[in-house]
Amino acid sequence: MSKPNSTPLPPATNFIRNIVEADLAAGKHAQRRWAGQPGLAESHAQAPLDPAKIRTRFPPEPNGYLHFGHAKSICLNFGLAKQFGGRCHMRFDDTNPEKEEQEYVDSIVDAVKWLGFDWQDAQENNLYYASNYFPWMLQCAEYLIAAGHAYVDSQSAEEMRANRGTLTEKGKDSPFRNRTVAENQDLFKRMQAGEFADGAHILRAKIDMASPNINLRDPAIYRIRHATHHNTGDKYCVYPMYTFAHPIEDALENITHSICTLEFEDQRPFYDWLLERLAEGGLLQRPLPHQYEFSRLNLTYVVLSKRKLIQLVEEQHVSGWDDPRMPTLVGARRRGYTPEGFKLLMDRVGVSKSDSLIDYSLLEDCMRETMNEMDERRVAVLDPLKLIITNYPEGQFEDCHAPNHPLKPELGERTMPFGRELWIEAEDFQEVPEKGFRRLFPGNMARLRYGYVVTCTGCEKDDNGKITAVLCEYLPDTKSGTPGADSVKVKGNLHWVAVAHAQEAQVRLYDRLFKEASPGAGERDFLEDLNPESCRSITAQLEPSLKDARSEQRFQFERHGYFVADRVDSRPGAPVFNRAVTLKDSWGKSGG
Incomplete structure (x- = not known):
């Protein structure tokens, strides 16, 4: 009854950890200087050597709630910094004013801290907002224009798309590509001044429209958006594109290892091109950050698509973003999953460049293993x-x-x-x-x-x-x-429990939200795969000591599994319990 349902496995390999070890052995980052806060090269030039051996970062966009996949990135970035005497920065990549909200900022902060990580200690507080770097980003854009590496394009979005080419056909130069530096500078200043409507002009890097990598075919770096930003208000009406802002943010923060998922691998040539141009202009200090890509966390019986998660919430297939069946970290916390279980899972799956599908039972086994050690027993x-x-x-x-x-x-x-x-x-x-x-x-x-x-x-x-x-x-x-x-x-x-002393309570028996391992596989609507038995609410009789269970306090209910006092609906003297996970894997044998 007390034993977990799996045999402990050794930690898997982590190729990025090997890279960090090699970089430290070679002294690759030993001469970096750090002024104590982000800035351009001139601010770091006379500063002391960086006390952090490496710097990593977790850079979510505050446009939604973090999910299980983000837990892998959080554990990886904060874990590496801790292991190698470095610092991990908490950075909000808030460069898109139309999708970002303070609600998401707050939820992300709570989720990262719940997982047991922090960006502040006695020496440093590394909580940053990309939007605070807007003045430096504009300075970088203006330098690129002055150096002939960027131009203002006045094509429509449809014309740009048509002239971009395909994977087998080269792109075509914009008719505005050869504008003079003075023309580009004038137009960009007027874009900043709010003279033009959204979409009238866009600033593009000037690289190579014939490049086999489409991402190098003069990518957009600044667009006009007349929108109120959650942090900067109405101060700006031009905003940087993510692929332009992100490398600059890394460099300003002295990041050594910029770790992201595999879908950004094709963007690395632009990442390197941009930082090299800005370093040539003396704006960024060397050595420059380097981007490394790893495979994202893919789990069976789960959807992590933001569009599908939004649909689940808006169509009320679940009770909200914190529904204990949702693969969000706020949902996992409410269900009773443990930070230690997520960390153990990340150790088990490792870090590689090979995409793989992890069976959900491995996550459940990691939760059982940590809960078995931590949770007191009750009846x-x-x-x-x-x-x-x-x-x-x-x-x-x-x-x-x-x-x-x-x-x-x-x-x-x-x-x-x-x-x-x-x-x-x-x-x-x-x-x-x-x-x-x-x-x-x-x-x-x-x-x-x-x-x-x-x-x-x-x-x-x-x-x-x-x-x-x-x-x-x-x-x-x-x-x-x-x-x-x-x-x-x-x-x-x-x-058993004595009738005269039992505590009657609502208990929710949660199971997997989907009954199929690959929800929506093929042409099927993923909603067809919802598990109708994913939540059952019952009235149970508990031993009297459970009456005083605190919010988020977990127990093993002997013979039944691991349960947590719900952090939303529990009241003093009247807890509501959620089942986090059963004692044994009932899906592995039955196939669901």
Whole structure:
């Protein structure tokens, strides 16, 4: 009952860790200087050597809630910085004023801290907003124009798209590509001044319209957007493109290892081109950041597409972003998943450049393994059936003693009141037992865990023939923990709570949100694969100590799994419990 359902595995390989070790051994970043805050090269030039051996960053765009895939990036970036005596920056990539909100900023901060990571210590506070770098980004754009590396294009979006070419056809130069530096400077200043409507002009890098890498065919670097920004308000009406802003942000922050997922691999040539041009102009210090790509976390029975997650929420297939079935970190927290479980999962899956699909059961196993070590035990009866001990005195109660954690005797014991009437699981009684059934049936004996051995004498039924109570007699000399406890050998072992002292509570039995391993595979609508049994709400009877469970306090409910007091709906003296994960993997054998 207390053992996890998987055999511990060694940590998997991490190729980026190997790169960092090699870079440190070669002293690649040893001469970097750090002024204590981000800035252009001139601000770092006379500063001391950077005390951080490496600098990484976690740079989410605040346009949604973090999901399981982000946990991999968080653990990787913060983990590497901690392991190698570095710093990991928390940076909000808030360069798009139309999709970003303070609500998402707050939720991201909470999620990263919940996972156990921080960007602030006694020496540094590395919380940054890309929007605070807008003046430097404009300076970089103006330098590119002056150096002949950028121009203002006045084509429509459709014309730009048509002239960009394809994977097999070269692109065509814009008719505005050869504008003079003075013309480009004038137009860009007027763009900043708000003279033009959205889409009238766009600033593009001047690289090579014939490049086999489409991302180098004069990519857009600044566009006009008349929109209010959550941080800068209405100060700007031009905003940098992500692919332009991101490398500059890394360089301003002295990032050594810029770690991102594989879909950005094709953008690395532009990342390098841009930083080289700006370093040539003396704006950025060397050595420049280097981008490394790794495979994202892909799990079965999960969708991580932002569009699909939004659809689940807006169409009310779930109760919100923090629904415990959602693959968001706020949902995982509410379900009772642990930060330690996510960290263990990331150790197990490793870091590589090969895309792979991880079975959801591995995540569940990691959660079980950490919860098994951490969570105290309690008793809950989820499908209550009354048991009456007919030879036990009415109105009498006594204490039984149960360990808080079988693997940690230092946590002591708790008392469970025992009396004449108890709640047991309905499935623990069969009037006509099936073959191999070892629990209660007329004439059979079983042990009430932490209590006495009882002999079943029959049952009571209502007028419709439904069983309403099980009748038993107890053996007084068989109480657990006493010399006579082993005098009678039985095979069945039942958990229970006393009727007079039980805490009635709502318990939610959560399961996987989708019944298919690959939701929406082929031409199927992913909503067709929703699991109708992903949430069942029941009324359970709990041992009395659970009445005082604190919000987010977790327990192993013996025999049933791991549960958490819901952080939203629980009230003092009236907790609501969510099942985080069962004791064993029921999906692996049944296939769902």
